[in-house]
Amino acid sequence: MTEFGLRLAISLTQIAAVMVIVVVTVLILTLAERKVLGWMQDRMGPMEVGPYGILQPFADAIKLFFKEDIVPAGASKFLFTMAPILCLIPTFIGFAVIPWGPNWTFEIDGISVKPFIISDINIGILYILAFASLAAYGIILGGWASNSKYSLLGGLRSAAQIISYELNVGLSIVGVLILAGSLSLVKITDAQGGGFWNWYLFALPAPQIFAFVVYVISVVAETNRVPFDLPEAESELVAGFFTEYSGLRFAYFFLAEYANMMLVSCVAAALFLGGWQAPYPGTIMELLGLASWSWIESTMWFAVKTYSFLFLFFWLRATLPRLRYDQLMRFGWKVMLPIALGNIVVTSIAVFFYQQMK
Amino acid sequence: MLQLLFGYFAGMIAATSILVVALRNPVYSALSLLVMFFHVAGLFVILHAEFLAAVQVIVYAGAILVLYLFVVMLLNIKQDDRYHSQWRVAAFVCVPLLIEAIVLLSGGSRAITTGSRLLQTDSHGTIAADNTLAIGQTLFSTYLFPFEVASLVLLVAMIGAIVLAKRDIGESDTQSMTQPAVDE
Numbered sequence: 345m346t347e348f349g350l351r352l353a354i355s356l357t358q359i360a361a362v363m364v365i366v367v368v369t370v371l372i373l374t375l376a377e378r379k380v381l382g383w384m385q386d387r388m389g390p391m392e393v394g395p396y397g398i399l400q401p402f403a404d405a406i407k408l409f410f411k412e413d414i415v416p417a418g419a420s421k422f423l424f425t426m427a428p429i430l431c432l433i434p435t436f437i438g439f440a441v442i443p444w445g446p447n448w449t450f451e452i453d454g455i456s457v458k459p460f461i462i463s464d465i466n467i468g469i470l471y472i473l474a475f476a477s478l479a480a481y482g483i484i485l486g487g488w489a490s491n492s493k494y495s496l497l498g499g500l501r502s503a504a505q506i507i508s509y510e511l512n513v514g515l516s517i518v519g520v521l522i523l524a525g526s527l528s529l530v531k532i533t534d535a536q537g538g539g540f541w542n543w544y545l546f547a548l549p550a551p552q553i554f555a556f557v558v559y560v561i562s563v564v565a566e567t568n569r570v571p572f573d574l575p576e577a578e579s580e581l582v583a584g585f586f587t588e589y590s591g592l593r594f595a596y597f598f599l600a601e602y603a604n605m606m607l608v609s610c611v612a613a614a615l616f617l618g619g620w621q622a623p624y625p626g627t628i629m630e631l632l633g634l635a636s637w638s639w640i641e642s643t644m645w646f647a648v649k650t651y652s653f654l655f656l657f658f659w660l661r662a663t664l665p666r667l668r669y670d671q672l673m674r675f676g677w678k679v680m681l682p683i684a685l686g687n688i689v690v691t692s693i694a695v696f697f698y699q700q701m702k
Numbered sequence: 703m704l705q706l707l708f709g710y711f712a713g714m715i716a717a718t719s720i721l722v723v724a725l726r727n728p729v730y731s732a733l734s735l736l737v738m739f740f741h742v743a744g745l746f747v748i749l750h751a752e753f754l755a756a757v758q759v760i761v762y763a764g765a766i767l768v769l770y771l772f773v774v775m776l777l778n779i780k781q782d783d784r785y786h787s788q789w790r791v792a793a794f795v796c797v798p799l800l801i802e803a804i805v806l807l808s809g810g811s812r813a814i815t816t817g818s819r820l821l822q823t824d825s826h827g828t829i830a831a832d833n834t835l836a837i838g839q840t841l842f843s844t845y846l847f848p849f850e851v852a853s854l855v856l857l858v859a860m861i862g863a864i865v866l867a868k869r870d871i872g873e874s875d876t877q878s879m880t881q882p883a884v885d886e
Contacts, residue, residue, distance in 0.1 A: 423729070466832060470756035477764025481736065484768065488729060488775050496775065503772050507765060514760075527753075527834055 351455055358462045362439050370602040371401040377658050384662040408598075411591035416491055419588070423489035428589070428596030431482025434475040435603045441468035442610045443530050445620050445643040460620075460639070461530060468529040469521070472611060473514055476566070479604060480506040483568075486597070487585035498584025501669065505565060505572065508676040512562040515684035516555040519691040520544045520615045523552070529611075533619030540623035545616045549698040550691040556616045558684045560656070563608040565676065567601065569657055571664040572672060609653035613646060620646040707748050714741040728774045732767060739763040753834040 375390070375398065382389025390397035415424055445460030458464055465471060480503055487499020523544055524532040536543050544552050565572035586597045613619055620642040622628075629638035667675065714737070721734035739762045746755035841849055 420729075423733075465752065467752045467756050467834065470753065470760070474756045474759035474764065477760055477768075480764070480768055481771075484771055484775070485729075485733075488771075500772060500775060503768050507768055510764065 347453075347455065350453060354452070354455070354457055355462065358459075359440075362442075362444075362462060363436070365444075366436065366439055366603055366606060367599075369606055370599055371405070373602050373606070373654060374404065374598075375401050376654070377661070380655065380658040381662050384659070405595070408591060408595040411594075413591040413593065414588075416588045418491040420489040420491070423485050424588075425593070427482050427486030427489055428593045428600070429482075430485065431479055431600040432596050432603070434478040434482075435600050435607055438472045438475050438607045439610070441465060441471055441529055442607075443533050443614060443619055444646055445639045447530050447534055448639070460643070464528060464530045467527045469517065469527050469532070469611070469615070472607070473510075476513075476604075476607070477506075477510055479600065482597075482600065483585050486589070490585075490588035492588050494587045495585050498587070502568060502585060505568070505672065505676075508673060509562040509565040509572075509680075512558055512676060512680045512684050513566060515681070515688065516558040516562060517615055518684075518688050519550065519552045519555045522688070522691050522695055523547065523550065529614050529619075533614050533621065536618040537621045538625045540618065543616065543618040543621070543623075550694040552616060552687070552691070554683055555687045555691075556612075558680050558687070559612060559616070562676075562680060563612070564657065564660060565672070567604050567608060567657075569605070570661040571666050573666060605654060605657055606650065609650045609657075610646075612653055613649035617649045619649075704748060708745070711741045711744045711748070714738075715745070729771065732771050732774060735770075736763055736767055739767065751833055753837055 378400070379389040379397070381387075390400040393399040393403045415421060440462040441464070443461045443464075447461075447464075448459060450457045450459060483502045483506075484499040487495040487497075487502070490496070520532065521527060524535050526532060526535075532544075536547070540546065545556050546553075586594055589597060622641065622645050627638040627641045629635065629641050718734040718738040718741070722731045722738065725731045725734060739758060743755040743758040743763075746752070746758060
């Protein structure tokens with residue numbers, strides 16, 4: 345029983361650490377988005393709270409926390425309460441299989457511990473896709489339970505959009521899975537070591553550049569960001585599915601959106617950009633004789649890749665106008681889907697001949 | 703521990719399945735179906751079939767049930783009483799089935815245990831550490847023909863849906879030019 349207790353304690357510590365990282369990143373993101381948008385539009389961004397406005401996220405959090413919690417008349421109380429939580433939990437659960445650093449194993453009292461991943465399950469990427477597909481329920485039910493036209497329309501739009509683009513996300517990563525021969529994110533990142541030419545974005549025999557483009561566009565659509573933010577289009581639907589939400593429940597939707605952005609960025613970094621692997625062979629810390637400290641370098645590379653991705657989200661928001669609904673559907677089914685399918689065919693043929701030649 | 707987990711999952715599956723047909727609001731019915739799919743995935747996990755569990759959630763909970771919800775919400779049925787208070791018909795169908803199940807479970811218990819033992823030894827032989835690989839290999843070697851037939855059946859269903867939904871196939875293009883919204 346003590347072994348079980350120790351195992352539980354270690355797992356809970358890891359989960360707590362990851363949760364803190366995610367929430368802190370979301371706080372940074374809310375500020376970073378407004379700052380980056382401000383600079384791109386030749387403004388200053390938030391400047392009032394703290395030096396250069398760096399305390400703005402805390403001010404926002406406190407404001408949302410003390411706002412009145414309004415449940416609209418005629419709303420389904422149970423589902424109205426459940427929807428934000430249903431939106432938040434699947435996103436947070438996904439972080440359990442993200443490898444944040446090297447695949448090291450420690451022994452503590454005979455229990456092997458992997459410090460940089462909560463759980464290395466052999467279907468890691470499918471697990472993330474499974475829970476990502478559930479996030480749609482929070483949005484649809486939130487829209488339906490609000491008993492409002494705008495919310496319902498926003499929720500239904502999101503249902504159609506998420507189903508359409510989820511398919512493209514799933515198909516675009518199949519090429520990587522064929523190259524890696526595994527569904528585990530740990531094995532996929534391990535296989536990409538030894539320099540940026542081994543990252544699956546560039547790796548022989550089948551560089552996944554097209555798959556990467558499809559993945560990026562599809563996840564932008566799946567996270568309901570500009571230019572695919574039809575579920576919450578302000579100029580048509582007030583605020584879409586969370587029109588009727590206020591206070592802490594609104595904050596949950598907000599948190600879920602940003603955590604989801606972070607999750608898809610982590611997956612993109614792990615699948616296409618080598619995860620925690622540096623773009624050069626080995627690590628600088630090893631050359632300096634500090635091999636046991638090389639995890640700092642690795643995790644920093646992972647952070648750099650993830651944040652570059654998140655920056656791309658902000659950049660798109662500042663640059664592009666919103667698509668019309670029929671354009672969105674046509675683009676997803678008639679452009680993205682054939683590219684993703686073609687990539688699978690090309691990759692499998694390339695891998696087959698590559699293995700024959702060896 | 704495994705027995706306990708199985709009991710929980712099986713009990714929840716039974717309870718939520720009943721709720722699917724017993725609840726009056728179709729949205730709540732769909733939600734109980736969602737909970738049921740989750741517990742079926744849980745059953746797969748305790749059988750060490752993680753791949754099937756993930757596919758169960760992705761396909762049924764993530765795609766099919768969302769479409770159900772979509773339809774339910776578009777039709778906006780708050781309360782549909784047409785299919786309630788039909789307990790006489792239900793009893794007529796279900797009582798024989800229940801008796802049949804009881805007879806099978808009590809009389810043929812020995813046959814079932816031997817059967818399940820056979821299944822267990824069989825599965826331990828084939829399912830190695832990587833069940834994704836095992837599924838792929840059996841699907842594309844032993845069950846290749848049924849797999850292809852299934853894909854053909856799905857293709858027929860897809861073509862059928864397109865033919866039913868797209869009324870203006872074969873008509874002149876001028877009509878669809880005047881009504882661009884119908885095209886989608």
